[in-house]
Amino acid sequence: MSADRHYPLLLTLLAAATLALFLLSLTVGPAGIAFADSMKALFSDKADGVALIMREIRLPRAILGGMIGATLGLSGAALQGYLRNPLAEPGLLGISASASLGAVLAIYTGLSAAFALALPLAALTGAVAAVLVVQALAGQRGGALIVILAGIAVTSFAGAMTSLALNLSPNPFAALEIMFWMLGSLTDRSMVHVWLSAPFMLVGWLMLGSLGRALDALTLGSETAASMGIELRKVQFLAVFGTAASVGAATAVAGAIGFVGLVVPHILRPLVGARPSRLLPASALGGACVVLTADILVRIIAPERDLKLGVLTAIVGAPFFLWLVFRTRRSLL
């Protein structure tokens, strides 16, 4: 099979692209630092301005861009495989919306101003609350459809509560801050954000990454998969909690970044022979490439206007998705 031969090549190319974009991300910024200088500063012991910019501003931004992109790509691929639905995306389980609500409440109550980590911690709490509700509703024998419905309900409720917070916001500045946070951005994130979110994302990756064989078996439906030795409850637990840990942490530090988790698995699926287990690593690397690229572009397109990352991914992602739908229309009919 051609997909068998091409698969290692595809992963190598994606990994190389991710690395290149990571390095490029380190060299783009308002402080025009030459590439050689920036790399030297990153690995030197000096504590001059260049080293400070590299280590405290650009390095965390690049690391978070790569990790969050990988999270969105991986969880999108895992959820599409688990729910056997090409429209599934990380936001579907209500985790992004609830993490956003947690963050909004932290801004609204002024907690985030009092203590810097209050915002990501509140967002993580929101993500955990969402996943507990979804899991409780779906139950032991719930199955994919109930997980989707529970996710929609949680998303709607979290959205309504976010609107309420905006509605009742004490002053226009708080409302503006809430709005801007929800647009999704990697600007001014520090290594503290990396240390806070990385463990959750890594745990989530391990949980989602272990699903490969189960997702392959689920291609033939949940009952056939169960008859092939797949424990459906375990799969549901890993899919739901793996998404919650990784996407919850990603949303907590960067806000909601849409379309990456939906579009990236779609683009890569034909290139891996549609096999769900192979899509997982490919989609993780692809997601990292897309978010790193988008984060580089927001800095190049409008350096002084603080264009938000989530806005860019949606503006580029939505028309692209339309084109994908148009292209695959024949095979869907």
Added chain:
Amino acid sequence: MTLLSVENLSVELGHRPVLHRLGFAVQPGEFIGLIGPNGAGKSTLLRSVLNLLPAQGQVRLCGTDAAAMNARQRAACVAYLAQEREIAWAVPVEMVVALGRSPHRPGFAALTDKDRAIVDAAMRRMDVEAFRHRIATELSGGEKARVLAARALAQDTPLLLADEPTAGLDPAHQIALMRLFDSLAADGRSVVASLHDLGLAARWCSRLILIDKGRIVADGPPASVLTPQSLRAIYGVEAWFGEADGAPIVHPLDLATP
């Protein structure tokens, strides 16, 4: 060893009783046809044996209490060919059939030569080798059915449960599938297949279990289960009974006059 024994199996779906205290046993070398009208509980019986539905009663698979087995242990004893022919992604035929080997492989291990040989043999037996590289979702209904049957064969289990495996197959492939199940039985394996085609059931099965309204109403060789009386009472049809080459022929003719 008894491959499957069911005792006092009762199932309720949404407070509606579907199966009432069913009991039967399957010995090695049997090809059992599970027959009965629509809604009699055939699929429910197959699915509850596989622990896909909550059920009361005892089910033993390959000599072990099924309730104490994990999914993987069950998968080593029994393969299941579902009624719904679902293939969610545009994957190649070969990969679908190879999925049957997954319960036998540890962790992320690749297919061994033995796995490949079993997959190839399963594809040969189901006559799907010619399109092994084609995309499974683009096949016709009957071709898809054969690919999924090959997948179940590749699981290489002592017991195979098949839910309406002949639906949508042309006569040649229906007969080929019946012959295949017959040859599996001759090898000492057992097949339990729900069937609507009484002609196929009468001709090929070594034993029939007739279910009506969640109860077993007859269990035995085809000639003793399929009688003018039972077809009239359970199915409400009149049938023609004959014999060819030493095997019974049953052909439903018309609705029975009440």
